[in-house]
Amino acid sequence: MNYTFLDNAATTPMDKEVIEEINDKMINVFGNASSTNFYGRQAKGVLETSRHTIAQSIGAKDTEIVFTSGGTESDNTAIISTALSRSEQGKHIITTAVEHEAVMKSMAYLENLGFDVTYLKPNEEGSITSEQVQSSLTDETILVSVMYGNNETGAINPISEIGELLKDSQALFHVDAVQAYGNYDLDVNDLHVDFLSTSAHKINGPKFIGFLYIRDGIVIPSYLKGGDQETKRRAGTENVPAIAGFAKAVELISGVDKQKLQEKYFGYKKIIFDILRQNDIKFEVNGSTKIESLNQILNIYLPGIERGILLTRLDIDGYGISGGSACTAGSLEPSHVISAMFGEESPRLNESIRISFGKYNNEEEIKNFSEALVKIVKDLDNIN
Template sequence: MEAVYLDNAATTPMDPQVISVMQKQMTQTFGNASTPNYYGHAARAVLDQARQTIAQSIHAQTGEIVFTSGGSEGDNTAIISTALYYQKNGRHIITSQIEHEAVLKSLHYLEGLGFEVTYLPVDDQGRITVSQVQRALRPDTILVTIMFVNNEVGVINPIAGIGNLLQDHQAIFHTDAVQAYGTQIIDVQALKVDLLTTSAHKLYGPKMLGFIYERQEIQVPPLIHGGDQENKRRAGTENVPAIAGFAQAVKINQALLDQQGAAQLTAKKELLLQELRQNQVEFQVNGPQPQLASPNIINLWFPHQATDILQIKLDLAGFVVSGGSACTAGSLEPSHVLIAMYGADSPRVRESIRVSFNKFNTAAQIKAFAQSIAQITLA
């Protein structure tokens, strides 16, 4: 029996069209994009076209896109390099308690160097407000880093509002958009963000690849030093076949967004909730209501069902879900996101699972999943 994959916030399966493009490029465009010869020029042309496609997807200029190895490198670069460069203007940073570990651990590193970080609390929906950021702002604040979409409960933060707030302040504004890029329409001009990070494998592209949007007025020294690739902003020979695949994934995804692809994912989430209710399963949604959250993520509390045991039983039944962020899946510690929302003593932090959908999931799969949940929890 083939397992039903419902852990797409961790990673998505690669789109067959993406695989096809990458295979073609690996065969035909194997040159180094930095070399001045026939094969290098061919690779450079593919790289330039991909950069243009990706820049257009977020209404950026091509020179503002820097390819990286993914979200973790992007967050580390955006936070650590920016803070070290702008520390002459202050050493205060603002973030939220529910950020991804790539953000939180970068900030912990900076705290060890003497920077001061304000961690904004969230309500029981996982939300922060523009007014919270405003109250935390100080004359010496140099960086605000707030994730666009939370990877565990799907809450969408008020990025545009924060961007507007910071227009008259010196602070650089970074958003981790790893979970947003692919499910949300993103316009960096309207959002007024200075730095934005993504990862290709969250929208049916290859792993170990992403990009940073760096507003052209912002100075972000490279975190990785070496050659002059990426206009001297990120050393290392570009993975042209993977970047071409990323661009193809973006093209497909933009077309889906234009055709209400997000609504299709939300419908799958609503179907799951409907089926759980019809099967008389006891549960509650962690975080915002489905229509107010990212369309592909829902976090569910099943009272008296330990997260790890429920995952194992579902896995044996042929359904793949997670207990939280994939980056901390090997830890026995409960989700820091759910703790921030409900407190460490809440049973939700040890009795919840994350379900996340992709465009390939069918209604039949979702109904079968709900029935399996019912069989396990009502036994």
């Protein structure tokens, strides 16, 4: 059976060129980048060349890129280290009710330490407004953390507007851009952000590597305690082969027209919509139907169709999708994102699925998936 992978928001398959780059560096550049001998200098050279490639991809300086183990560590570092180091200036933080668990659980941890967190409620398209941020700001606000695009619905937030709003505030601005990076052109200066989190495995790179952008002039303590790597901002020996693989993945996406990429994914959405409508399948989109979203992500509500059963049937038929965030979907717990958008009693919590596209998908796969989805939904409707 040919298996079609449509869970790219959870992870993406590594590009062959990335794998080759990692293998080469594992074999030929095995030194510790902190060592001063030949092998260490060789590793340091690869590390800094990779840092430069990645910095250029977001309009940053090389010195503003700190390598981490991925999006979770980047989010944790930006949020917790900032809060703990700036608590004398205030203990108020603003975020949204639809952030990734890496942000939500960081906020819960800080609340237990006495910080006050405001969770902005999204509209039914899953986004918030800059006006909501403005009305929630106080003299005690030290940090605002808002994701660029949602990992379950694809909803995009007005990051540049929020960044502009915060320029005259003491509050630092953190953006989780894990899903947006590589799918949209991002420039940290245009967005007016102080921190930006990414993860390589969302752009056909390796797992367990990412970076945190920290604007020059902002000093926060290393979240991990240990050596002085990453100019004392992230302790631990750098994973040079993975970082080189990350840089290769960035090189491969740098020449991609992001607008055309989003138009292609929007076209995939339309194929699914058209086939469902042609077959009289009732559905609604959880999120925006406009092109101004992360179009690689589609979250749809299928009334009366239990999510767990549908996911199993699709998996048996050779289609890999999910019920929401991969970090929570394994337990099939109701989505906090859908709950924030539609309420805790909404049937959407247990009758919605997430489909997410990637560079290796094509129109034929999307058509075949849509037809399989129609057949399964009709079968389940007949059983019900």
